[in-house]
Amino acid sequence: MCSAGAASTNTVNGRNKENKAMGFLLVFFPEAIHNKIIGNSINNTTTNNKTSSSRFIKRTNPNLLFTKARFTISMCALLVSLTLLFFTLSTLEPSSSSIWGFKPLHVLKKKPNVVSSSSSFALHGMGTLYRRGTTAMDQLIICHVVEDIAEDELKLFLRVLHRSGITSRADIVFLFGSSLLSSRFSFLIHEENESFSKLVRYYNELNTTSSRDSAFRFNSTQFWKSGKKDMGEPIWGKKGRGNYSSSNEDESESIRLIYGSVVGFDVNELDPENSLGGFLDYIPLSLRRWACYPMLLGKLRRNFNYVMLLDVKSLLLLSDPLGRVRSRSSESIYLFSSCSNNSKSNSEKTQSHCRVNSAILMGGVRGTRRLANAMLTQVVRATIRQHKNKNSVSESGIFSQLVGNGYIMKNVELTTLTESFQEAGSLSGLSSDSVEGYSIIQRGNVNRDISSMITNLICLCEADSSVYRDC
Template sequence: MNDLIVGHVIESVTEQELRLFLRLLHRSYLTSRSDLVLIFSSQSDLAIFKSVIEEENESFSKLVNRSREANGSFTSFDVTRFVKSTKKEKEWGEPIWGRRTRSNYSENGETESTRLSYGSVVSFVADELDPENSLAGFLDHVPMSLRRWACYPMLLGRVRRNFKHMMLVDAREVFLFGDPLSRLRTRSPESVHLATESTISKQGEKNSAKTPSQSVSPAVVMGGARGVRRLSNAMLTEIVRAVTQHKRKNPVTDSGLVNQLVGNEFLLKNANVVASTESIPDTRSLTGSNSNSNSSSPLSLSKIHPCSAWQ
């Protein structure tokens, strides 16, 4: 596969939220081009969600095979996205996570053999990627939203030659429509794309009115493999710098730090960071919308609203 999606699973995620993330990821056709890696905060969390991952993988496998057997009569699912020519088999090679799941498939009148192929789904615990818990010496409690940045150097460094594009995504906060990576495939390996989210800021002490402003969201980081690795390394350095400031009054958050980092051109001089003017919509804004699974529009990403996601 050419692309890698890394989803971090924070401590408060529920089984329904993770199931929704996995189901929409599969149905968005991203696994026709991408491998998925999930990072959990602890072994106990992984044990809790193991059955959810297995069930969704099995369900997706059945969907692909039934669509294949129906010869495309399932209009809601395009199985041809997962049909690969065996002539390109040597170009793909085997995935680094294990053997590829595939089966023979041949249409009537075809002389060339084809196969079904889709990406691997792999899980890691934070201790496997950050065995020394690098930030523990700086913080009494290291939340997954911060520790994930200490996990990326080992993971992304090991697979840097295997993937052209990468996406770092919060498996609880964001789900995917279509292929948001499609807009990045013609850009340089150093490119990084950050979506924006609306925040509320005060106009002044005497004026209590609040107006919306824009800031980049740490829930989604995507771009060329080189650029994403450089941003993640810089973010880890920025976390350490921030927590070691003696007079720091505000708590350290990945949202605040990633916005500070993006605003510092010197720290990110080796990465081409683009803060998109497109904000991540809330699921409530998608009601009644006709989203296209092939779309690379702002609707390719959506913030999960805790009240609307399961209504």
């Protein structure tokens, strides 16, 4: 009896274990257990009905339908997720998508020797790199672009600037009043950079320098220099990026193409706290730019020796005026002033009233930075006096007062040149003789269309007319 009871108990325990195992398998392998049960049913049915022909009716299991439905939904969700992932990666910028090991199609189609991505930062995660130069430069031109400048005015400034030859010795920085203004002129800056590259290549293939029948002639020889002296890599953009000079197959070992970088910043990047925001309701770029220079020049003080501050709307550069300051100290600054003579009578001494031109100054980086700091302080004082006396704030007036204050400017070597810039509209026919000897000309306030006149003169040369689209 004990044996029978033990056997019965073992049988029950074995069945419980078998049921538990079947339950475990049913959870993780429902399809396999289902197939096993169906197979056993078929075998039992076949054994019991060997003597008669019977039909097997297969019933649909609800668990099987639920498993198949869950599998189908999972596959659909996976396909939707993959589709969204690839769509997201395809819309990323080149700098972001490169971390996944591939680049969008529009990036692969670009030439490797042209840096034209507006998404490339210029310096320390700020600014925009429009063109990376071939080598490091020791001269810098900071051009501020006022809010009311027209597209034709900026295009003319860029075109004359590239043709002046100064970009073979200096980097160009554009200072915009807002990021919107920077984005608006981004395509125009890239277009003029491309036109310059085409022009240099065209003259190099023709083995000629320039045409002498145009006042704004292009001399390509000043961009080809000896490559024995390595000035180092440009500070702008990412290190180790290719450029036009290194990829030019026709370039010899001793002569290489040299040109500077072209970058841009907006005032919110260089003056994020808006230093003058608590003093004025509306701050024009002519005033706020003085809060941007100290930060920018502070970052670049070890990279550049000489700097020029220039107003894009007022002036045009025909050559390189920075040659005057290359032999001077880092604290020296050259200013320009226009004087008007007033004489009441022949017996009285002629009096002259001079006003310093704030649209341009050039000198050493250290002296320029000191002047910018002093000018920012004077602007703040002038705005405070404005609230008390209800007087208007004039940038040129504040600048003239600052320059005349010897105590504030005692740490800066100021040299004021009494020169009046020739106005472009007053040039006699804009011939070669009329602009000979002028490195800077002023746009002026005349009603003549200076942009069209200069563009027509540039297009007189067959080589130049084949490069510019508006010729």
